[in-house]
Amino acid sequence: MIYADNAATTRMSDAAVQAMLSVIQQNYGNPSSLYTLGQQAKEILEDARQAVAEVIGADPREILFTSGGSEADNQAIRSAAALGKKAGKTHIVSTAFEHHAVLHTLEKLKGEGFDITLLDVHEDGLVRPEEVRAAIRDDTCLVTVMYANNEIGTIQPIREIGEICHERGILFHTDAVQAVGHIPLNVKDDHVDLLSASAHKFHGPKGVGFLYARKGVRLTNLIEGGAQENGKRAGTENVPGIAAMAAALKESAGKIAQNTPILAERRDRLIRGLRQIPHSALNGDETQRLPGNVNFCFEGIEGESLLLLLDDKGIEASSGSACTSGSLDPSHVLLAIGRVHDVAHGSLRLSLGEDLTDADIDYIIQSVTDVVTYLRSFSPIWRDLESGKKPHIL
Numbered sequence: 001m002i003y004a005d006n007a008a009t010t011r012m013s014d015a016a017v018q019a020m021l022s023v024i025q026q027n028y029g030n031p032s033s034l035y036t037l038g039q040q041a042k043e044i045l046e047d048a049r050q051a052v053a054e055v056i057g058a059d060p061r062e063i064l065f066t067s068g069g070s071e072a073d074n075q076a077i078r079s080a081a082a083l084g085k086k087a088g089k090t091h092i093v094s095t096a097f098e099h100h101a102v103l104h105t106l107e108k109l110k111g112e113g114f115d116i117t118l119l120d121v122h123e124d125g126l127v128r129p130e131e132v133r134a135a136i137r138d139d140t141c142l143v144t145v146m147y148a149n150n151e152i153g154t155i156q157p158i159r160e161i162g163e164i165c166h167e168r169g170i171l172f173h174t175d176a177v178q179a180v181g182h183i184p185l186n187v188k189d190d191h192v193d194l195l196s197a198s199a200h201k202f203h204g205p206k207g208v209g210f211l212y213a214r215k216g217v218r219l220t221n222l223i224e225g226g227a228q229e230n231g232k233r234a235g236t237e238n239v240p241g242i243a244a245m246a247a248a249l250k251e252s253a254g255k256i257a258q259n260t261p262i263l264a265e266r267r268d269r270l271i272r273g274l275r276q277i278p279h280s281a282l283n284g285d286e287t288q289r290l291p292g293n294v295n296f297c298f299e300g301i302e303g304e305s306l307l308l309l310l311d312d313k314g315i316e317a318s319s320g321s322a323c324t325s326g327s328l329d330p331s332h333v334l335l336a337i338g339r340v341h342d343v344a345h346g347s348l349r350l351s352l353g354e355d356l357t358d359a360d361i362d363y364i365i366q367s368v369t370d371v372v373t374y375l376r377s378f379s380p381i382w383r384d385l386e387s388g389k390k391p392h393i394l
C-alpha cells in the first residue's frame with residue numbers, strides 16, 4: 001500500500017506512540033491532583049507545553065492545549081471577535097480558501113452581526129499582502145489567513161501579512177495546521193497573534209492540538225467548567241495525547257531540514273510525471289508549496305472514480321478535502337483559484353510522506369496515467385471535448 005494522504009492525517013510516529021503508552025500505563029494521574037501521581041502528570045503536561053512552545057518560538061504560557069485544529073480555529077476567531085465587538089469593531093478579513101473550521105465560524109459570526117470580507121485567491125493559490133492591506137478598515141478587528149493550504153499546499157506570505165496587521169494594530173490569526181512540523185516558522189518573526197495547530201497532521205494522535213495566543217491577547221472560552229488551561233479551556237487535560245503530540249512535534253520539527261529536500265524532489269518528480277498526461281494541470285504555485293503536496297486537475301474525469309480505482313491499485317490519495325469528500329460539490333479551494341466546476345471535479349491530491357521511494361513515485365505516475373486514460377475512454381464529457389463539441393480548458 002502506498003499512503004499518499006498525509007494532508008488528511010499522518011501515521012503516528014514511534015516516539016509519539018511510546019510517549020502515549022508510557023503516560024497511559026504509568027502517569028495516569030489527574031494533573032489537577034496534588035499527590036505525587038497527579039503532579040507527575042502535571043509535569044508531563046508542562047514539559048509538553050515547553051516543547052511545543054519552543055518549536056514555534058513562543059513562551060510556554062502562550063500555549064493552550066485543545067482537542068485539535070478545528071477547536072483552536074474556533075477559539076482563536078471567537079476570541080478576536082469578542083475583543084473586537086467590545087471595542088466596536090466588527091469587521092473581519094479572511095480568504096475564500098480557508099479550512100471549513102475557519103469559514104464556518106466566520107459564517108456564524110456573520111449571522112451575529114459581523115461583516116466578513118473574504119479575499120480572492122489568485123490562480124497560483126497565493127494571497128496578495130497588498131490586497132489584505134487594502135481590505136483592512138478602521139473597524140477591522142481580525143485578519144485570519146491560513147499558513148499553508150490543506151488542498152493545494154500553497155504557502156502564504158504570512159510574514160508580510162503579519163507585518164501589515166501589526167502596523168495597523170489588528171489581530172492576526174493563522175491556521176497553521178498544515179505548516180507546523182512541516183516547514184520552519186516562528187510566531188514572533190511572523191507577527192502572529194493567534195496560531196492553530198493539530199497533532200495528527202505531524203505524526204501525533206488525533207483529537208489533540210494547540211492554540212498559540214500571544215501574551216496579552218485575551219481568550220474567550222468555548223468550554224466552561226474547571227480552571228484547566230489557565231481557566232481558558234475546561235476539562236481534564238488529554239495528558240497521553242498531549243505528551244504524544246509534543247514527542248511527535250519535536251521529532252517532525254527536528255527533521256524538517258533533512259526531509260524537505262528529499263520530499264521536494266519526490267514531489268517534483270511526481271509533478272513532472274503527471275504533467276505528461278494530456279489536458280492536466282497542477283493546482284497552485286509550483287515552488288511556494290509544501291514539500292509533500294501535489295494537486296492536479298484532469299479534464300474529463302470524476303475525482304471520486306479516480307480515487308476508487310487508485311485504491312484498487314493500492315494507492316491512498318484524496319480528491320479535495322476529507323470534509324467534502326462524499327459530497328458532489330467540487331472543492332471550494334479549487335473554485336477559489338478559478339477552476340471551473342467540470343475541471344474542479346477531476347482533481348487529485350497526493351500528499352507525500354518521508355517513507356515513499358522513487359519507485360513508489362513512479363508507480364503512482366504509471367497508475368494515475370493508466371486510470372485517467374481508462375476513465376476517459378468511456379467518459380461522455382471527454383468524448384465531447386475530443387470531438388470539439390466543447391472546448392478544452394486545460
Ligand SMILES: *Cc1c(COP(=O)(O)O)cnc(C)c1O
Nearest residue numbers: 068069070099101150177178198
Ligand atoms: C486538518 C485541518 C484542520 C482541522 O484539524 P483537526 O485537528 O482535524 O480538527 C484545520 N485546518 C487545516 C488547514 C487542516 O488541514
